[in-house]
Amino acid sequence: SQTIHQWPATLVQPVGSPLSLECTVEGTSNPNLYWYRQAAGRGLQLLFYSVGIGQISSEVPQNLSASRPQDRQFILSSKKLLLSDSGFYLCAWTPGPTRDQYFGAGTRLSVL
Amino acid sequence: DQQVKQNSPSLSVQEGRISILNCDYTNSMFDYFLWYKKYPAEGPTFLISISSIKDKNEDGRFTVFLNKSAKHLSLHIVPSQPGDSAVYFCAASAGDYKLSFGAGTTVTVRA
Numbered sequence: 001s002q003t004i005h006q007w008p009a010t011l012v013q014p015v016g017s018p019l020s021l022e023c024t025v026e027g028t029s030n031p032n033l034y035w036y037r038q039a040a041g042r043g044l045q046l047l048f049y050s051v052g053i054g055q056i057s058s059e060v061p062q063n064l065s066a067s068r069p070q071d072r073q074f075i076l077s078s079k080k081l082l083l084s085d086s087g088f089y090l091c092a093w094t095p096g097p098t099r100d101q102y103f104g105a106g107t108r109l110s111v112l
Numbered sequence: 113d114q115q116v117k118q119n120s121p122s123l124s125v126q127e128g129r130i131s132i133l134n135c136d137y138t139n140s141m142f143d144y145f146l147w148y149k150k151y152p153a154e155g156p157t158f159l160i161s162i163s164s165i166k167d168k169n170e171d172g173r174f175t176v177f178l179n180k181s182a183k184h185l186s187l188h189i190v191p192s193q194p195g196d197s198a199v200y201f202c203a204a205s206a207g208d209y210k211l212s213f214g215a216g217t218t219v220t221v222r223a
Contacts (some may be wrong), residue, residue: 006155032209043116043201043213044156051209059210090155099144099205103155 002027006091006104013111019064019078021107023091026072033074034092034101035066044090050074086111115139116204118214126222131189133217135202138183142204146211147176147187150199159200160187192221 006023013019025031032051036044046059048066056066063082067075074091088108092101117136125131133147143164148156162169162176162185169176175188189196199218203211 009153041215043118043215044203044211045213046210049210092155094209099209099211100146100158100161101209101211102158103148106153106155108153 002095002102004091004093004102004104006107008107009105010108011110013081013109015083015111016080019076019081019085019109021076021089021091021109023074023076023104024072025093028072028093028095030071031093031095033068034094035064035074035076036090036092036103038088038090038106040087048076081111083111085109114215115142116202116212116214118200118202118217120217121215122218122220124220124222125192127194128191131187131192131196131219131221133187133189133200133202133219135185135187135214136183137185137204137212139204139206139212140183141206142212143207144205145176145178145185146203146205147174148201148203149196150201150216156201189219192219194221194223197221 003026034049035047038044050068064078090106091104115138146161147159150156160171160174160176167178178185199216201216203213
């Protein structure tokens, strides 16, 4: 069966520190991968998506970047975190041609 | 620009009764719609979807209705159960793999 793993579950980081969140999908190949952020009381905002290794599309210009070094691995990074980067970060995937996205458990990031 | 709107931030319903969640959209290019359920500190769980070629899709206790002329969709949960207490998001896609989400509706099912 297909599963998605996202870690860590919770992260507290000081302003100006780097960030690396990792997401991996098991049981499938060549998935579409997505990073979302949910700010408090808001809906989900698409940050990045990838349709293949090395292919990254950015939806919102900001302090974050994404990379896809392997087929089933998606990484969200920042060189220097801002207070405004705090939020709930979610990784999602679709098994190819379907548009039904499936989400990981999320990472609660607090930047202090 | 909020293209998908859930105008009711919260809904309270008695156990066993029907829950009706509403969602409006502005982008006429949206052709695929989804509903997700989310518990606190967890990722959203896919519930049900509908293509614009249909006006109704049913899966167990969940039914989604689509009114394209009104740019409106709704999710009916019958009967409502305590485990249905969660935040519900509607989402829409305009022919590609990107989803636009509403802000969510918090459902509370009262015993």
